[in-house]
Amino acid sequence: MDITIEQAELISSAARKKAQEIGVPMNIAIVDAGANLKAFHRMDNAWLGSIDIAIRKAKTARLFDMESGDLGKLSQPEEPLYGIEVTNGGLVSFPGGIPLKNTAGEIVGAIGVSGGTVQQDREVALTGAGAFV
Amino acid sequence: MDITIEQAELISSAARKKAQEIGVPMNIAIVDAGANLKAFHRMDNAWLGSIDIAIRKAKTARLFDMESGDLGKLSQPEEPLYGIEVTNGGLVSFPGGIPLKNTAGEIVGAIGVSGGTVQQDREVALTGAGAFV
Amino acid sequence: MDITIEQAELISSAARKKAQEIGVPMNIAIVDAGANLKAFHRMDNAWLGSIDIAIRKAKTARLFDMESGDLGKLSQPEEPLYGIEVTNGGLVSFPGGIPLKNTAGEIVGAIGVSGGTVQQDREVALTGAGAFV
Amino acid sequence: MDITIEQAELISSAARKKAQEIGVPMNIAIVDAGANLKAFHRMDNAWLGSIDIAIRKAKTARLFDMESGDLGKLSQPEEPLYGIEVTNGGLVSFPGGIPLKNTAGEIVGAIGVSGGTVQQDREVALTGAGAFV
Numbered sequence: 335m336d337i338t339i340e341q342a343e344l345i346s347s348a349a350r351k352k353a354q355e356i357g358v359p360m361n362i363a364i365v366d367a368g369a370n371l372k373a374f375h376r377m378d379n380a381w382l383g384s385i386d387i388a389i390r391k392a393k394t395a396r397l398f399d400m401e402s403g404d405l406g407k408l409s410q411p412e413e414p415l416y417g418i419e420v421t422n423g424g425l426v427s428f429p430g431g432i433p434l435k436n437t438a439g440e441i442v443g444a445i446g447v448s449g450g451t452v453q454q455d456r457e458v459a460l461t462g463a464g465a466f467v
Numbered sequence: 468m469d470i471t472i473e474q475a476e477l478i479s480s481a482a483r484k485k486a487q488e489i490g491v492p493m494n495i496a497i498v499d500a501g502a503n504l505k506a507f508h509r510m511d512n513a514w515l516g517s518i519d520i521a522i523r524k525a526k527t528a529r530l531f532d533m534e535s536g537d538l539g540k541l542s543q544p545e546e547p548l549y550g551i552e553v554t555n556g557g558l559v560s561f562p563g564g565i566p567l568k569n570t571a572g573e574i575v576g577a578i579g580v581s582g583g584t585v586q587q588d589r590e591v592a593l594t595g596a597g598a599f600v
Numbered sequence: 601m602d603i604t605i606e607q608a609e610l611i612s613s614a615a616r617k618k619a620q621e622i623g624v625p626m627n628i629a630i631v632d633a634g635a636n637l638k639a640f641h642r643m644d645n646a647w648l649g650s651i652d653i654a655i656r657k658a659k660t661a662r663l664f665d666m667e668s669g670d671l672g673k674l675s676q677p678e679e680p681l682y683g684i685e686v687t688n689g690g691l692v693s694f695p696g697g698i699p700l701k702n703t704a705g706e707i708v709g710a711i712g713v714s715g716g717t718v719q720q721d722r723e724v725a726l727t728g729a730g731a732f733v
Numbered sequence: 734m735d736i737t738i739e740q741a742e743l744i745s746s747a748a749r750k751k752a753q754e755i756g757v758p759m760n761i762a763i764v765d766a767g768a769n770l771k772a773f774h775r776m777d778n779a780w781l782g783s784i785d786i787a788i789r790k791a792k793t794a795r796l797f798d799m800e801s802g803d804l805g806k807l808s809q810p811e812e813p814l815y816g817i818e819v820t821n822g823g824l825v826s827f828p829g830g831i832p833l834k835n836t837a838g839e840i841v842g843a844i845g846v847s848g849g850t851v852q853q854d855r856e857v858a859l860t861g862a863g864a865f866v
Contacts, residue, residue, distance in 0.1 A: 501634020
C-alpha cells in the first residue's frame with residue numbers, strides 16, 4: 335500500500351487551508367512509503383528556505399516512522415542520537431514532520447510543513463495528517 | 468512578478484490531465500522566477516527516478532530561459548556547451564523543461580516533466596505551459 | 601522587484617568603506633530576491649574561509665527573511681530550530697547576514713559579511729544595508 | 734603576488750562595459766592566484782544559471798593555467814582528458830575562462846564570463862583580462 339496522488343492532494347489542501355486560517359504562508363511536502371517526494375506546494379510569500387526544510391521534515395518522519403520533533407528529543411547534546419542530522423543527506427529534527435497512517439494503521443508516507451514557528455508548522459502538519467482517510 | 472501557487476496548480480493540473488490522456492504517469496515540477504520549487508506532483512506509478520529529473524528540468528529551463536532540450540542541442544560532444552550538465556549542481560539537457568511566460572511575455576518560472584519518452588515529457592510540459600494565463 | 605547591480609555595488613561599497621574604517625578586511629556577498637548571488641567582493645587579506653561564509657550568510661538572511669544571527673538564537677541546543685544549519689546545503693546562523701529592504705519595505709535580497717568578529721561582521725553588514733535606497 | 738580587489742574591480746568593470754556594448758547581460762567572476770573567488774558581478778537580467786558557470790570558468794582557467802576552452806579541446810570523447818569536467822567539484826570546459834597575467838607575465842588569477850554565446854563570453858573575458866595592468 336502506498337499513498338496516492340489524490341490522497342496527497344487532499345492532505346496538502348487541508349494543511350494549506352489551516353495555514354491560511356492561522357495566516358502563515360507555508361511550504362508543504364508529502365512523501366510516499368518509500369520516502370520519495372509525492373507532492374509539494376509553496377504558498378505565496380512562504381520562506382524560500384523552508385522548501386528544503388519541509389521536504390526534509392517529511393523524509394525524516396518517514397525514515398524513522400516518528401514525528402521529526404520526537405527525533406529531535408533524542409538528538410540533543412548528551413542524548414543517544416546526537417548528531418544524527420548529518421546522516422541521510424541531512425535530516426530535520428524539529429517539529430513539523432508527521433507520519434501518515436492509513437485506516438489500517440499502516441504508515442504509508444509522511445507530511446512535512448515549514449514556514450512558521452515549529453508549533454505552527456506541527457499544527458498545520460497534524461491538520462493535514464488528520465485529513466488522511 | 469512571480470508565479471502564484473494558484474497559477475502553478477492550474478499549470479500542473481493541465482499537465483496531469485494531458486498525461487492521463489496519453490496514458491503515461493508523470494512527475495511534474497514547477498519553479499518560480501528565482502528557480503526555486505513552487506509545486507510538485509508525482510502521479511501514481513510514475514518513475515521514482517523522474518522526481519529528480521522533473522525538478523532539474525524545470526530549474527534548467529529557468530536558469531537559462533530556454534527549453535531544456537534546446538540546451539541539449541548545444542551540449543553534445545563538439546558543440547559549444549559540451550559538459551554543461553555538471554554545473555549548477557546538475558542540469559538536465561534533454562526535452563521536458565519549458566519556461567513559463569506570463570501574458571506580458573515575462574518569464575516567471577518553468578515547468579519540468581519526466582516519466583515517459585522525452586517527446587511525451589515535452590508534450591505534457593507544453594500543455595501545462597499553455598494553461599498559464 | 602529585485603535588486604539591481606547598481607544598488608548592489610552601492611551597498612557593497614558602503615560596507616567595504618566601513619570595513620576599512622575599522623581596519624578589518626572583509627568578504628561581502630549580496631544575493632537577490634531569489635537568494636541567488638548578485639555581487640561579491642573579497643578585500644585584500646580577508647580570510648579565505650570567509651568567502652563561503654559571507655555567501656551563506658547572505659543566502660540564510662534571504663531564505664528566512666531575518667538576520668542570520670536571529671536564526672542562530674533559535675538553533676542552539678534545546679531551542680526550536682536546533683540543527684537547522686544542515687538544511688539548504690548549509691546555512692550560517694551567526695551574525696553578519698542582513699535582509700535588504702527597498703523603500704517600499706519589501707525584502708529584495710540580502711547582504712552577508714564575514715572576516716572579523718561576528719560583531720564587526722554585523723556592523724559592516726548593517727552599514728551596507730543602510731546604504732540601500 | 735596576488736591580484737588585488739582594485740585590480741579585480743578594474744577587470745570586471747572593463748568586462749561589463751564590453752558586455753553592455755554588445756548588449757548581452759553577463760555574469761563575471763574573478764578568482765585569485767589560489768583559485769578562490771575574489772569578485773563577482775551579475776548584470777541585471779543575466780541568466781541565473783550562469784552564476785555558477787562564470788565562477789567555474791574562472792576556477793577552471795586558474796586550476797590549469799589555460800583558457801577553459803582549451804581544456805575543452807582535450808576533454809572531448811576520444812581525447813586525452815575526456816571526462817575531466819567531473820573533477821574538482823565540477824569544471825567548465827567551454828570558452829569564457831581566461832587566466833590573468835600581471836606585467837611580469839605571472840598568472841595571478843583568472844576571469845570567467847557567462848551569459849551569451851561562448852564566443853561572446855570569451856570576447857568579454859578577453860576584454861576584462863586586457864584591462865589588467
